[in-house]
Structures are given as C-alpha cells and as structure tokens.
Amino acid sequence: MSAHGILGALFHDAEEPRASDLEVAWYSAHLPRMDGPVLDVMAGSGRLLVPLLEAGLRIHGVDLSEAMLATCRKRLEASGVETELFRQNVTALNLPFRYAAAFVAGGSFQLLSDSTAALDALLRIRAHLIEPGVLLLDLFVPGGAEHPPGAAVVEVRTVEGCRIGLRSETVFDVDLRRIDVTSRYERRDRHTITAREDETLALTWYTEDEALTLLADAGYRDIRIEPAARPRDDGRHFAVTARA
Known part of the structure; x- marks a missing residue:
C-alpha cells in the first residue's frame, strides 16, 4: 500500500480540510462514547478525527503517511485538542491500546487493493477491539x-x-x-x-455481498450494510457496521 508524500498531503488537506457536518454526525451517532477509546484507521490529515474529538469522542489516529500525520498534528494544535497518533501499516497494526470501536472513513480501506492485505488489516483491527467492539467501514463501487x-x-x-x-x-x-x-x-x-x-x-472495490463475506471471514459478527456516511454521486456508496 502506498502512502501520500508531502505534496499529496498538502493537496488533499487543501481540497477537503474538514469532514462535512453530515459525515461527522453519522460517525458521532454510530460510535460509542462510554465504552472506551475509538481508533481512526488510516486517519490521514485528521479531517474527520479533529471534528470528532471536538464533539467529545475519545479517538486515536493511525496512518502510514508521515506527511499526512504531520498535517494532522498541525490541525490538532490549531484546534486545541490532543490525542495519540501512530505511524503504522494497518496490515501489521500493533498498538499499545485496545478500542471499543474502529473506523476506516472515506473509502480509504479500498487502498488495500490486494484481498490478502484487506483480510490481514481486518484481522489486525479486530485484534485491537474490545469485544463486542464496533467496526465501521465506508466503501464504494465506482461509477x-x-x-x-x-x-x-x-x-x-x-x-x-x-x-x-x-x-x-x-x-x-x-x-x-x-x-x-x-x-x-x-x-x-x-x-x-x-x-x-x-x-x-x-x-479495489467490494460489492455489498463481498464486503459481508470479507468481514465474516475475518471473524466479525452482526455485520450490516447501512447508508453511506457521506453520500456522493460518483458511484454506489455504502457503509458497513460490524462487531468483533
């Protein structure tokens, strides 16, 4: 899996510096607040991490790109909020915390274009969830x-x-x-x-049925297809919720 460099991080930060109110509200409604911290997997520049922290959720972030994490740190400082950030590959995730929930927003999970890497990532995320931890994925089939x-x-x-x-x-x-x-x-x-x-x-991309099968193979349960966190008109967008 490739990681954004300095100019890529600057571009995407300028293109979408902050998640929409609709997307923030969707995650706020689906993520637990009382059961422990939440992990933003492939958190990028913090476009969603920061507003969720501002909304009162306890969230850590992890990403492979040091350039994106540097942008995220600046955004955290500017917003006056603090959290833990980690630089790791999601396929080899090994963090010192366990989480009540985890999410991969904005279709970032589909950067794992190899099905073996995708399954490895789901297994490593599941290993960091406190049962019955929640997993949220934002996926799309491109138009x-x-x-x-x-x-x-x-x-x-x-x-x-x-x-x-x-x-x-x-x-x-x-x-x-x-x-x-x-x-x-x-x-x-x-x-x-x-x-x-x-x-x-x-x-890569997954249909709804393929996403259900992939998460089931990784040992998740109570898997459901839901409306997308941020509906768009460039394909078929949907979300997946599951428990460890």
Whole structure:
C-alpha cells in the first residue's frame, strides 16, 4: 500500500480540510462514547478525527503517511485538542491500546487493493477491539468502473497561499477489480513550479455481498450494510457496521 508524500498531503488537506457536518454526525451517532477509546484507521490529515474529538469522542489516529500525520498534528494544535497518533501499516497494526470501536472513513480501506492485505488489516483491527467492539467501514463501487474517465486536472490553494495542481490518470480493470491512479502534483509559487511529486495508487472495490463475506471471514459478527456516511454521486456508496 502506498502512502501520500508531502505534496499529496498538502493537496488533499487543501481540497477537503474538514469532514462535512453530515459525515461527522453519522460517525458521532454510530460510535460509542462510554465504552472506551475509538481508533481512526488510516486517519490521514485528521479531517474527520479533529471534528470528532471536538464533539467529545475519545479517538486515536493511525496512518502510514508521515506527511499526512504531520498535517494532522498541525490541525490538532490549531484546534486545541490532543490525542495519540501512530505511524503504522494497518496490515501489521500493533498498538499499545485496545478500542471499543474502529473506523476506516472515506473509502480509504479500498487502498488495500490486494484481498490478502484487506483480510490481514481486518484481522489486525479486530485484534485491537474490545469485544463486542464496533467496526465501521465506508466503501464504494465506482461509477467509472465500466466507463473509465479521462485525465483530470485540479488545482487548489493552500492556507499559505501557494497553488498545488493535480493531474491524474485513472485506469479501471473490471476483471481484476482494480483501479490504478497515476498522479502528478505540482506546487507553484507565483508563476514558478517549485516542487513536483509523482504518486501511484492502487484501489479495489467490494460489492455489498463481498464486503459481508470479507468481514465474516475475518471473524466479525452482526455485520450490516447501512447508508453511506457521506453520500456522493460518483458511484454506489455504502457503509458497513460490524462487531468483533
């Protein structure tokens, strides 16, 4: 599984610095408050972690990208809230805490494009849950799976005032159930390109039935399909809840 670099972290932080009120409300309603801390798996820049902490939940965060965690630390400091952050790969998760619940938001679970890695991650998350711990996954089946989109160019402006552009090429392989995204980030200060970063990510997707089977194979129970935490129009989005 690849991790975002510095420019990738800056771009995604500027593109979506904070989760929507709807998404925050969904997780606030589904996560336990009294049974122990919660783990935000693949927490990224803290776009969801920070508002949930502000809402009074006890949450720790873990992510593979040091650049994303650095952004998260800055956001925590700016918001005046504190928590534990860890840099680890979810497929080899080994934290000094156990949790009443865990969640993977925003389709990030699908960055585990290999089914073996996905199962390993579910097993490691389950090992960190206090029974009957809750697991929440936010998943999607992409709308472009059968009609691949062309290259896209997006530009955002960071809080420091620089511009970061993203050009990405997306290739869908429906038979292999795989999405390969090749991206180039460019930072511009005034009219000069001052940094460039290339990134390659692979994603997969699961139907509702496949998600149910995957979690059952990892030993979870009371598995349910629910409406998505953040509905969008770029595919079929849904959430999964389960207990350890």
